[in-house]
Amino acid sequence: MIKQLVLATGNQGKVKELASMLDAFNIEVLPQSTFDVPEVAETGTTFVENAIIKARHAAKITGLPAVADDSGLEVDALNGAPGVYSARFAGDDASDADNIAKLLQELGDNPSRSARFWCVLVFMKHADDPTPVICQASWEGEISLTPNGHGGFGYDPVFYVPSLDCTAADLSKVQKNAISHRGQALKQLAEKLKVMS
Template sequence: MYQIILATHNMGKVREFEAMTGDQSSAFPIQWLTLRDFPHITELIENGETFRDNAMMKAEQVARATGIPAMADDSGLVVDALNGAPGVYSARYAGESKDSQRNNEKLLHELTNVPPEKRTARFVCVLALALPDGQKFFSEGVCQGVIAAEPKGEGGFGYDPLFYLPAYDKTFAELPAEIKNKISHRASAMEKMFFLLRVLLFPEPEPMYRPNL
C-alpha cells in the first residue's frame, strides 16, 4: 500500500479530491492522507509568484517533514479584465483572513461597470507531487468561465458562486457535485496526475489513454 499526503487542511478540496478519485483509486492501492494526520506540521510557506511555485513549495515541505510522497495544489481565479488578478492571491484577495465572502465582494467591486462580454475568467489548478528522493512532477488543469453579476448557488466554496459557465447556464456553486467534479480545473489536473501516478507506481500494464500533459 502506497501512502501519499494531500498537503492541505482545506476539507472542501479534500472532499472534491476524494470524489474525483474514488472510482480510480480502487485500481491501485494508495492510501490518501492529509495534514490533519500530521498535526506537528504548521502553516506551510507559499510565497511564490506562480501557481506552480506555490504548489511545489507546499509539496516539498511536507515530503521533507514526513519522508512520505506529498501532493499539493495551488489554484485560483484568473480574471482577464483585472490583468490576471486575483491569481496566486485568490485565497487572500481581500486580506490575510482568507474570507470567501469578502473576496467575492471585492471581486464584484473591481468589476463594477465591466460588461458581461469582458468578464471572462478561468480557474487554474496546478498539482505538484514531491517524492522524498527529490523527484518533482506537475500537472495543470484549466476551466473557462465568466464572472457573474451576483453570487448564485449554495454549493462549492471560494469563488464558486460567481464563476458562471455559459454551457450549463449555472455557476459552479449551482452545479451538482458529480458534474463539477468532472469538468473542473482540479478534475482536469487530477486526471493528468493520475496518469503520472500510474506510470510511476504501476508501470505495467501501460494505460491505454494518455492525456495531454
C-alpha cells in the same frame, strides 16, 4: 511502488477527492493534519512555485511522497488578478464572501468578464525530488454580476459557465469534478501515478 502519500492540505474535500481517484491503484491518501504538519508560507509568485513549496514541506516533515495543489481565479479585465492571491484577495483573514465582494467591486459594470480557474498539482517522491510531477488544468468561464447557487466554495457562486448556463455553485459535486480545473488536473495526476505505482 507508492503505497501511501500525504496531501499537503487541510481541506477535507480535496483529500476525499484525491483518495477516491487513487483508490483503484491501492494508494492511501493521508491529509497532512495526520502528521501535524504546520502550514507553510506560500511565498511563490506562481501557482507552480506555491504548490512545490507546499509539497516539499509536507514530504520533508512526513518522509512520505507528497501531493500539493495550488489554485486560483484569473480575471482578464483585472490583468490576471486575483491569481495566486485568490484566497486572500480581500485581506489575510478574508472570507469567501469578502473576496467575492471585492472582486465584483473591482470589476464594476465592466462588460469584459472572461475568467478562468487554474489548478496546479505537484507530486514529489521526496523533499529533494529534482523532477517533481506537475499537472495543470484550467476551466474557462465568466464572472457573473451577482452570486448564485449554494454549492462549492471560494468564487464558485460568481463563476458562470456559459455552456451549462449556471454558476459553478449550481453544480453537484459529481458534475463539477467532471469538468473543473481540479478534476482535470486530478485525472492527469492519477494517470501519471498509475504508471509509477
